[in-house]
Amino acid sequence: xxxxxxxxxxxxxxxxxxxxxxxxxxxxxxxxxxxxxxxxxxxxxxxxxxxxxxxxxxxxxxxxxxxxxxxxxxxxxxxxxxxxxxxxxxxxxxxxxxxxxxxxxxxxxxxxxxxxxxxxxxxxxxxxxxxxxxxxxxxxx
Numbered sequence: 001x002x003x004x005x006x007x008x009x010x011x012x013x014x015x016x017x018x019x020x021x022x023x024x025x026x027x028x029x030x031x032x033x034x035x036x037x038x039x040x041x042x043x044x045x046x047x048x049x050x051x052x053x054x055x056x057x058x059x060x061x062x063x064x065x066x067x068x069x070x071x072x073x074x075x076x077x078x079x080x081x082x083x084x085x086x087x088x089x090x091x092x093x094x095x096x097x098x099x100x101x102x103x104x105x106x107x108x109x110x111x112x113x114x115x116x117x118x119x120x121x122x123x124x125x126x127x128x129x130x131x132x133x134x135x136x137x138x139x140x141x
Contacts, residue, residue: 002068004051012067013047016074020044021136022055026071034063041075077136078118078125085112086129097130 004012016022021043028036042057052064065072078086085107089095092110095102100119107115119126128137 004067009047009049009051012051012053016044016047016053018044018046021075021077022053022065022072023075024070024072028063028070034061035059036061036063075136076122076125078122078129079114081112081114082118082122082126083129083135085110085115085118086126088112089115098127100126 021041023041024036024038026038028034028040036057036059040057040059042055044053045056045062046054048054048064052066054062054064056062086097086103088110089103089106089112090097092106094106097103100123104116104119107113107119125135125137129135
């Protein structure tokens with residue numbers, strides 16, 4: 001295994017900032033006794049100076065991910081600001097929340113620009129949130 005230099009560690013920090021949701025796409029390799037398996041999800045807590053990604057796993061535990069060793073992917077999810085905007089639009093009762101064009105216009109009027117962008121870039125996630133209240137889609141949906 002190769003050590004990461006300062007620039008590579010900074011790239012890891014930029015790619016996986018605190019709060020990023022990750023999912024294992026292959027068995028967890030840095031601890032063969034781990035109960036973590038393919039499909040398990042967690043939240044990035046920090047990136048260490050050696051490039052390891054500190055995690056808080058949904059099933060408990062805090063084993064690190066080693067970027068060039070473990071297999072994982074980012075789980076797309078709505079930001080807290082985007083959710084806040086959707087809830088604010090809903091509270092106005094000015095439109096059916098399934099009319100995403102109207103939701104986007106109202107969010108813009110209310111200055112919830114993260115919501116406007118989320119509707120543009122993450123339409124599937126926004127729709128999923130409106131129907132379920134969940135900020136990320138489970139599985140490969």
